[in-house]
Amino acid sequence: MNDYASSETLRWIPLVPLIAGLGQALMLFVFRRSISSALVTATSCGAALLSFVLTCVAFWELVGSASGAPAIIDRVNTWVGVGLGGTSFTADLAFVLDALSAVACLVVTTVMLAGNVYAAGYMSGDPHDDGGHQRFFCYLNLFLFSMLVLVLADNLLLFFVGWEGAAVCSYLMIGFWFGDPANAEAANRAFVIDRIGDFGLLVGLMLLFWSLAAVGEASVAFRDIEAHLDRIAQASVPTPSWLGGGIWPLTGVIGACFFLAACARCAQGPMVAWLPEAMVAPTPASSLIHATLGVTAGVYLLCRLSFLYASTPEIGALIAWTGGATALLAALVAGVQTDIKKLLAYVTASQVGTMFVAVGCGAYAAAIFYLTTHAFFAALLFMGAGAVVLAMDYEQDIRKMGGLRSKLIRVHLVVAVAVATAAGFPFLSGFLSRNEILLSTLHAEALPGYAVLYAGGLVTAGLLAFALSRLLLMIFYGQGRHPARIRSGMQDPGNWIILPLYVLATLAIFGGLLGLPQFWGDMLPGGVDDSNSLGNFVGRAVAGGAPSQFETSTEGWSVAALLACSLSGFLVALQLYVRRPELPPRLLQRFGGIHELLGASFHIGRAYDPLVRLVLGFSDRVLFRFVERRVIDGWIVSLPAKGVLGFVAHALKYGQSGMAQTYLFTMLAGTFVLLGYLLF
Amino acid sequence: MIPVEHVIALSAALFTIGAITALMRRHLIAILMAIQLMLGAVCLAFVGFNRMWAASVESGALLDGQIFALMVIAAAAAQVAVALGIGTEFVRKRGSANVDDAASMRW
Amino acid sequence: MSAEQLIFYALGALALGSAIAMGLLVRSLAASALCLATTMLSLAGIYVLLEAHLVAAVQGMIYAGAIPLLLLSVILVGGLRDGTFGPPRPRQANRGVLVATAAVLLFGLVLSQLPSFAPFAPAPAGFGGFGQLGMLLLREFSVPLVLVGSLLLAAVVGAAVFAKGGAVE
Numbered sequence: 001m002n003d004y005a006s007s008e009t010l011r012w013i014p015l016v017p018l019i020a021g022l023g024q025a026l027m028l029f030v031f032r033r034s035i036s037s038a039l040v041t042a043t044s045c046g047a048a049l050l051s052f053v054l055t056c057v058a059f060w061e062l063v064g065s066a067s068g069a070p071a072i073i074d075r076v077n078t079w080v081g082v083g084l085g086g087t088s089f090t091a092d093l094a095f096v097l098d099a100l101s102a103v104a105c106l107v108v109t110t111v112m113l114a115g116n117v118y119a120a121g122y123m124s125g126d127p128h129d130d131g132g133h134q135r136f137f138c139y140l141n142l143f144l145f146s147m148l149v150l151v152l153a154d155n156l157l158l159f160f161v162g163w164e165g166a167a168v169c170s171y172l173m174i175g176f177w178f179g180d181p182a183n184a185e186a187a188n189r190a191f192v193i194d195r196i197g198d199f200g201l202l203v204g205l206m207l208l209f210w211s212l213a214a215v216g217e218a219s220v221a222f223r224d225i226e227a228h229l230d231r232i233a234q235a236s237v238p239t240p241s242w243l244g245g246g247i248w249p250l251t252g253v254i255g256a257c258f259f260l261a262a263c264a265r266c267a268q269g270p271m272v273a274w275l276p277e278a279m280v281a282p283t284p285a286s287s288l289i290h291a292t293l294g295v296t297a298g299v300y301l302l303c304r305l306s307f308l309y310a311s312t313p314e315i316g317a318l319i320a321w322t323g324g325a326t327a328l329l330a331a332l333v334a335g336v337q338t339d340i341k342k343l344l345a346y347v348t349a350s351q352v353g354t355m356f357v358a359v360g361c362g363a364y365a366a367a368i369f370y371l372t373t374h375a376f377f378a379a380l381l382f383m384g385a386g387a388v389v390l391a392m393d394y395e396q397d398i399r400k401m402g403g404l405r406s407k408l409i410r411v412h413l414v415v416a417v418a419v420a421t422a423a424g425f426p427f428l429s430g431f432l433s434r435n436e437i438l439l440s441t442l443h444a445e446a447l448p449g450y451a452v453l454y455a456g457g458l459v460t461a462g463l464l465a466f467a468l469s470r471l472l473l474m475i476f477y478g479q480g481r482h483p484a485r486i487r488s489g490m491q492d493p494g495n496w497i498i499l500p501l502y503v504l505a506t507l508a509i510f511g512g513l514l515g516l517p518q519f520w521g522d523m524l525p526g527g528v529d530d531s532n533s534l535g536n537f538v539g540r541a542v543a544g545g546a547p548s549q550f551e552t553s554t555e556g557w558s559v560a561a562l563l564a565c566s567l568s569g570f571l572v573a574l575q576l577y578v579r580r581p582e583l584p585p586r587l588l589q590r591f592g593g594i595h596e597l598l599g600a601s602f603h604i605g606r607a608y609d610p611l612v613r614l615v616l617g618f619s620d621r622v623l624f625r626f627v628e629r630r631v632i633d634g635w636i637v638s639l640p641a642k643g644v645l646g647f648v649a650h651a652l653k654y655g656q657s658g659m660a661q662t663y664l665f666t667m668l669a670g671t672f673v674l675l676g677y678l679l680f
Numbered sequence: 681m682i683p684v685e686h687v688i689a690l691s692a693a694l695f696t697i698g699a700i701t702a703l704m705r706r707h708l709i710a711i712l713m714a715i716q717l718m719l720g721a722v723c724l725a726f727v728g729f730n731r732m733w734a735a736s737v738e739s740g741a742l743l744d745g746q747i748f749a750l751m752v753i754a755a756a757a758a759q760v761a762v763a764l765g766i767g768t769e770f771v772r773k774r775g776s777a778n779v780d781d782a783a784s785m786r787w
Numbered sequence: 788m789s790a791e792q793l794i795f796y797a798l799g800a801l802a803l804g805s806a807i808a809m810g811l812l813v814r815s816l817a818a819s820a821l822c823l824a825t826t827m828l829s830l831a832g833i834y835v836l837l838e839a840h841l842v843a844a845v846q847g848m849i850y851a852g853a854i855p856l857l858l859l860s861v862i863l864v865g866g867l868r869d870g871t872f873g874p875p876r877p878r879q880a881n882r883g884v885l886v887a888t889a890a891v892l893l894f895g896l897v898l899s900q901l902p903s904f905a906p907f908a909p910a911p912a913g914f915g916g917f918g919q920l921g922m923l924l925l926r927e928f929s930v931p932l933v934l935v936g937s938l939l940l941a942a943v944v945g946a947a948v949f950a951k952g953g954a955v956e
Contacts, residue, residue, distance in 0.1 A: 656785075656786055657783065657786050658782075658783035658784060658785040658786030659779070659780065659782075659783045659786070660711075660779055660782060660783075661702070661703055661711075661779060661879065661882075664702055664703060665703055665882045665886070668699055668703075668886055669885070669886070669889070672886075672889045672890065672893055675893060676893055679893075679896075679897060680896075681789065681791065681792070681906040681907055682791060682792055682795045682836060682837070682907065683904070683906070684904050684907070685898060685901055685903075685904065686795070686799070687795075687833075687837070688898065689894070689898055690799045690802070690803070690833075692890070692894040692898070693803060693894075694802060694803070694806055694826075695890075696886070696887060696890040696891070696894070697803070697806045697807060697810055698806070698810070699886055699890065700810065700811075700883045700886055700887050701809070701810030701811065703879060703882045703883050703886060704810075704811070704879045704880065704882075704883040705810065706879075707816065709816055709858065709861070709862060710810075710816065710819060712858075713809060713819055713820065713823050713858065714809075714810060716823060716850070716854060717806055717809070717810075717823065717826065720826065720827055720830055720846075720850060723830070723842075723846070724830055724833065724834075727833075727834055727837050727839045727842055728837060730837075730839065731837040731838055731839070731907055731910070732904065732907065734838065734907070734908065734910045734911070734914055743914075743915065743919060743920060743923055746839050746841065746842045746915060746920060747920070747923060747924065747928050747931070749839070749842050749846075750841070750842060750845060750920075750924075751931060751935055753842075753845055753846060753849050753850055754849075754935045754938065754939060755935070755938065756849075756850065756854065757849050757853060757854060757939070757942070758938050758939050758941070758942035759942075760854050760857055760858070761857065761942045761943070761945070761946045762942050762945045762946060762949075764857060764858070764861045764946075765945060765946045765948075765949030765950065766949065767861070768861060768949065769949055769952075
């Protein structure tokens with residue numbers, strides 16, 4: 001840590017949105033005065049812009065620092081400082097900007113800035129006008145604050161604060177239009193499923209702390225954990241017999257705990273169920289919170305702890321296989337969805353699954369590259385879909401759309417760019433980042449079944465290309481299937497909505513060039529030395545270092561395979577939905593059962609009902625009725641109150657009898673007692 | 681020569697009798713008289729102690745106790761006058777001189 | 788036992804006796820008032836023995852004169868019925884016994900542990916006489932004197948207010 005440069009500016013990056021959000025909350029909830037929406041929007045966008053600018057400044061400082069410090073740290077204050085016996089534990093309120101957090105911070109602030117401007121345009125025509133405008137931007141600002149704290153945190157405790165803050169804001173956003181009880185229920189379910197991950201996070205945190213304290217280095221700061229990892233690597237944990245008995249290494253157990261946390265947050269594995277539920281949130285919230293930033297907090301956590309995962313390859317295998325399976329199945333399910341946002345939710349789950357595969361293979365820099373490009377094109381996808389929904393008067397079923405490209409020209413452009421990028425159009429950012437990951441999978445010989453994983457990745461790419469092309473084609477091409485009155489009133493959305501989309505589209509198209517593998521960089525005219533600048537930069541802060549260079553022939557074959565899969569996916573979609581639109585109903589008749597199974601995403605969501613009922617039931621019957629009403633209100637508050645009242649009123653009142661002789665007697669008795677005491 | 685302990689004992693006994701009377705009688709005037717008895721006993725104590733210290737001051741006499749006794753007597757006179765006034769008003773309005781009926785300032 | 792002591796004991800017994808009579812034995816209020824007068828008069832006699840001549844005179848005039856006079860006039864003329872005799876109620880009896888016991892114990896203990904004092908030294912000439920007391924009152928104790936005067940004035944005014952039909956509800 002001694003070689004970190006110190007700064008006083010990093011704290012303002014999360015502080016600015018916090019102040020904005022709290023200010024709006026204060027205005028709304030305390031003063032009950034609805035401030036003008038223009039002021040709200042200006043505050044919110046201004047805060048996002050300021051954060052972005054400060055991040056750029058800090059990034060510039062980091063990159064251009066003469067001392068070559070690997071990170072900038074801004075230690076605001078000591079937050080937790082305790083000491084027991086011979087140990088002392090401090091957790092500082094400190095923000096660290098190293099290569100990993102710099103990239104993540106830039107991504108967060110850029111997408112949030114675009115999202116804020118988009119939301120300003122989107123929410124201005126909100127028909128549910130229940131005074132929610134201020135509320136929305138307040139939540140948005142608080143979410144930005146939480147994400148920045150999470151990304152810039154110096155230690156796991158502060159990270160946890162940001163993690164929980166993001167979860168709370170996510171919950172608030174899902175249930176934003178709480179007038180409809182279905183939305184509130186969806187928010188409850190999403191929250192409960194997310195808590196499963198919190199369990200993992202806390203157990204992992206406690207295990208880490210305990211093991212480090214046992215060797216005398218009580219700390220939960222990331223750099224301290226990294227520095228002392230080897231000392232806890234020898235510890236092991238005996239496992240109960242129902243898990244197979246035997247001894248597991250402690251680092252593996254900790255890694256599994258954090259993996260559980262990341263899984264729940266990123267909607268991987270069986271916990272994928274909360275992401276489609278979360279789509280009842282307003283579209284700007286879905287695009288920012290659930291699709292791009294919130295879910296990638298899990299990937300960020302895994303990469304932050306990359307040194308931990310580098311030492312436990314078996315947990316890496318678990319991560320890779322979970323991610324790969326989720327990616328494949330989610331892409332499959334996405335192909336049959338009819339609701340735009342649910343479709344995109346499954347697409348997101350699939351993309352994050354691919355990121356998990358990268359993490360599992362040890363290619364952390366590639367995962368971060370994919371995270372960056374995914375943030376851009378997924379935000380673009382969601383926001384573009386939102387623009388379509390807005391134009392279609394809040395209709396979200398793509399079976400009711402079609403042929404919109406003549407009316408929504410600009411939206412069609414950005415959505416086409418988004419789909420192309422996500423589906424893997426060559427040399428757009430999506431293609432380059434996915435290629436990177438697939439190559440890493442191919443070369444991860446230590447991972448059991450890596451070849452199968454690679455094949456699965458290719459199939460996933462094809463399925464995603466199919467699903468996204470289907471989306472694009474069904475919305476914008478073919479016959480119009482919507483009522484005429486909507487069609488006649490349809491127009492391109494205003495500038496507030498379109499301009500951020502243009503910016504994101506540009507980033508989606510050209511962002512990939514930041515991570516151009518050296519293979520291509522050499523082929524460019526003049527030869528670019530450090531073409532994979534993003535990868536090399538991030539590699540400074542994660543295990544595994546910069547992405548490795550692969551042989552030319554492998555690169556070539558891999559690129560060709562990926563292109564083939566994506567293209568075939570696109571062509572199938574084209575065939576089914578544009579050229580021969582009579583085919584889908586016939587296929588539906590033949591394969592109806594499978595279609596229904598996929599449509600309900602294997603009924604995973606229903607499996608959580610008992611859990612949610614259990615949690616809510618416990619909360620009501622035990623916590624509220626018993627603890628709150630009986631124990632606290634009854635025993636702790638009422639009983640002493642009645643007791644004190646009883647004593648004071650009913651006992652002491654006899655001292656006020658109004659009878660003079662009683663008073664005289666009391667005086668005499670008191671005098672005698674006093675005299676007796678004084679004299680003897 | 682009167683032993684001062686006896687004077688004090690007399691004073692204490694008179695005070696006690698006055699106190700018991702004040703607690704046990706129910707007529708307002710009776711209680712008033714008992715209070716006067718208590719005051720008189722206190723005066724006796726003052727005068728008795730004053731006599732004890734009589735010769736200890738070289739130049740001039742120490743007569744504080746007697747002065748205080750005078751003040752007490754004057755105050756007692758004022759007390760009785762006003763208390764009798766209140767007492768007659770009370771009896772006129774309430775119709776009873778029983779101290780138990782003068783208990784309206786209770787809880 | 789000298790003559791002084793004898794007279795003291797006699798007067799003391801008289802005082803005690805009439806006090807007890809006043810409180811507990813006598814049935815009518817007027818009789819109680821007279822017993823009070825007797826007690827105060829015997830106290831005045833004791834004051835003379837204790838060389839407090841002015842105090843004795845004032846005591847005789849006021850405590851054994853004016854106050855019982857006032858009491859008697861109110862009792863006999865002012866319409867106070869003394870119909871509240873009878874055995875004291877249990878609560879009052881208990882309190883009385885309690886206070887009596889406490890007082891006896893306390894005073895008894897204190898008195899028994901007192902060191903024996905020297906007998907009174909002969910008082911200087913004019914001790915307790917009008918001259919000395921008067922000088923003191925008008926010199927060192929002039930402020931208390933004036934205050935007592937205002938107290939008496941206030942009492943007179945109050946009595947006049949009550950006589951007019953005062954402010955008791």
